[in-house]
Amino acid sequence: MKILLRAIYPYAFLLLYLILPFDNYVRALPNILLIVLVAAFPFVITKKDIQKVKTIPVLILLGFILFLLGNALIQGRLETDINIIKKVLIAFGLLLLYFPVRNVDKLKKIVIFSSLATILFSVINVIIVYNTSEELLFKSYPLLIESLLIDRIYLGFLSVLSILICFDFLRPKFHPENRYYVVYIIINLLFLILIVSKVALLILLAVLITRQFYGKTKKVRILVTVIALTVMVFGYLQFNKEIVQQDFLKSSQNTETNFFKKTLTWDIRTIVWHCAGVISEETGLNLFGIGFKETKDRLADCYEEKIVDPQKKNRFVSDRYNTHNQYFDFYLSTGLIGLILFVGFLVYLIVSNRKVFFATALVVVLIAYCFMENIFHRQLGAYYAGLILILLITENSRNLNKTIKESEEA
Numbered sequence: 281m282k283i284l285l286r287a288i289y290p291y292a293f294l295l296l297y298l299i300l301p302f303d304n305y306v307r308a309l310p311n312i313l314l315i316v317l318v319a320a321f322p323f324v325i326t327k328k329d330i331q332k333v334k335t336i337p338v339l340i341l342l343g344f345i346l347f348l349l350g351n352a353l354i355q356g357r358l359e360t361d362i363n364i365i366k367k368v369l370i371a372f373g374l375l376l377l378y379f380p381v382r383n384v385d386k387l388k389k390i391v392i393f394s395s396l397a398t399i400l401f402s403v404i405n406v407i408i409v410y411n412t413s414e415e416l417l418f419k420s421y422p423l424l425i426e427s428l429l430i431d432r433i434y435l436g437f438l439s440v441l442s443i444l445i446c447f448d449f450l451r452p453k454f455h456p457e458n459r460y461y462v463v464y465i466i467i468n469l470l471f472l473i474l475i476v477s478k479v480a481l482l483i484l485l486a487v488l489i490t491r492q493f494y495g496k497t498k499k500v501r502i503l504v505t506v507i508a509l510t511v512m513v514f515g516y517l518q519f520n521k522e523i524v525q526q527d528f529l530k531s532s533q534n535t536e537t538n539f540f541k542k543t544l545t546w547d548i549r550t551i552v553w554h555c556a557g558v559i560s561e562e563t564g565l566n567l568f569g570i571g572f573k574e575t576k577d578r579l580a581d582c583y584e585e586k587i588v589d590p591q592k593k594n595r596f597v598s599d600r601y602n603t604h605n606q607y608f609d610f611y612l613s614t615g616l617i618g619l620i621l622f623v624g625f626l627v628y629l630i631v632s633n634r635k636v637f638f639a640t641a642l643v644v645v646l647i648a649y650c651f652m653e654n655i656f657h658r659q660l661g662a663y664y665a666g667l668i669l670i671l672l673i674t675e676n677s678r679n680l681n682k683t684i685k686e687s688e689e690a
Contacts, residue, residue, distance in 0.1 A: 293378065300394065301398040321380070341375075355568060441664075556579070569613045579600070
């Protein structure tokens with residue numbers, strides 16, 4: 281029985297991440313696979329796998345989760361906050377469930393295939409909608425977004441991860457597989473441009489700058505860094521100019537139909553970040569937070585009070601937009617202690633993996649997306665956060681083993 285479970289277990293885990301973007305079409309299957317993994321876990325885990333739990337990053341993350349649970353219980357808000365805490369537990373649980381799998385390269389390739397399948401499905405769907413709709417697709421922002429398989433920010437998340445993994449698989453010298461990974465990188469990049477995922481493209485630009493700190497040929501790297509920074513500064517100045525010219529709190533700006541000007545949803549983020557700042561000032565020094573539900577309630581109250589335009593106000597209040605920033609969310613909901621634990625975990629990962637570009641780039645991606653999205657407010661976000669944790673912890677273990685081996689040889 282154990283032999284059969286050990287044979288099936290890795291494929292069930294890989295299948296979970298392959299079909300994850302298709303959750304809306306096979307909604308029951310990810311949950312079934314998760315149940316299978318949890319049920320089989322006690323039979324496939326070994327003593328060697330259990331030792332992986334004792335690593336520093338896993339213990340820091342475990343401490344963060346215990347704080348979330350203990351803080352919510354002591355403050356009397358466990359019942360209302362458990363829904364978000366469960367998402368953090370899912371990410372941590374996936375990390376634990378991965379330990380018996382071992383072969384991380386197969387998981388990386390599954391992410392690539394999942395991204396390609398998602399792109400293919402989305403493009404086909406966009407073509408179908410384009411051929412059946414009387415509206416011009418690229419002038420109707422909602423129509424294009426609804427044609428995509430999953431939310432655009434998570435499509436960007438998946439494509440960025442796929443590009444990084446493909447780059448990590450590239451060999452320094454000629455290898456037949458290199459051509460495929462280059463093609464995969466180009467496909468993902470073209471798709472990000474097609475859907476105008478500016479967040480993902482800016483994050484890729486940040487990753488490109490990070491890459492310049494690794495390797496030789498310094499003159500070329502300095503030139504690339506200067507060009508990339510120039511593009512980022514230009515983009516920031518353009519965005520800042522738009523913010524100054526447009527008062528998001530007063531006007532709904534519903535007359536604008538140009539797709540390319542409405543793809544970044546700064547309208548939403550500018551307002552929710554403003555309200556998050558207002559709540560932060562009202563609460564003062566916040567050690568233990570006000571809870572996830574209370575944070576959303578106060579945000580809704582802020583929208584009601586601050587937004588002047590009636591149509592926009594109704595939309596924000598009825599949709600109860602969250603902070604769209606994981607750091608804001610953890611600070612307001614779990615307090616300064618919760619934020620320090622979470623940031624401390626990220627800092628440890630980036631410091632311990634600083635010599636390896638792939639791992640450093642993964643931390644950069646996670647940090648950047650946490651600035652733009654509450655990844656633990658969506659189950660899909662929790663799954664992909666778990667994926668990054670798996671890749672990072674695996675890379676961290678590799679680096680640790682390599683260091684120990686080098687010290688023994690010396």
